[in-house]
Amino acid sequence: MAGCNVVMLGPPGAGKGTQAERFARKHGVPRISTGDMLRDGINKQLPLALVAKQRMDRGELIDDTTMVGIVRERLNDADTQQGFVLDGFPRTVVQGRALDQIQAERGDSVLIVVDIVVPHEELVRRLTVRRICSKCGTNADPADRAATTCRLCGGALIHRTDDNDRVVLDRLRVYAESTRPLVDYYCGRPTFRTVNGAQSADLVAQELEAKIADAARAGALSLGAQR
Ligand code: ADP
Secondary structure: OOOEEEEEEOOOOOOHHHHHHHHHHHHOOOEEEHHHHHHHHHHOOOHHHHHHHHHHHOOOOOOHHHHHHHHHHHOOOHHHOOEEEEEOOOOOHHHHHHHHHHHHHHOOOOOEEEEEEOOHHHHHHHHHHOOEEOOOOOEOOOOOOOOOEOOOOOOEEEOOOOOOHHHHHHHHHHHHHHHOHHHHHHOOOOOEEEEEOOOOHHHHHHHHHHHHHHHHHHHHHHHHHHO
């Protein structure tokens, strides 16, 4: 799939990170997770990231200017030329507009947007049991409750500081208020698709593959029609 630029939308706990990672690896494009970039900055004690940490721990969003700056810089890297998978960005309509602008500057107009849909109760359940690797950020296998180390790199598994009950509800509320409007922003485009996230990770991955391929064809057609 040439020039595969994908945005994964969906609430916290929808499985965006897992699916973005799988899709990116399979297609040889980078996964750009703004949450991982921020957590990486915190691990390295970078001053800006440490300021962001206070907001993240409360489940609040980091300001648009900072986030757009971070992503703009990342999309300048050569490894994004054949495409990318964005996970966690855009999260507001302002960020969505900025991404369209960045795409236009890159001369790259097809953006495939997939919204992973999962019922609220299932999201709360998933988030409160979720553990991630303290070294590489990979989600632990939720079925393997006894595991204490990461199956990929051996790092210790930990609960994220923003995955406690109260903050989880705050993050879901912030999602509904700030990020869901992005669905309205994108849903009229021929390259927008929804995917059922309330099924096994393998089935979600299959549905994603099929819908992204279909959206890529629709995108190429609409691009052809514009020329
Ligand atoms: P999740 O997918 O579980 O919501 P992420 O790992 O994507 O979590 O993000 C964790 C936190 O990082 C968010 O709650 C927010 O504070 C901050 N963050 C990440 N991406 C953005 C963004 N694009 N805009 C604003 N804040 C962000």
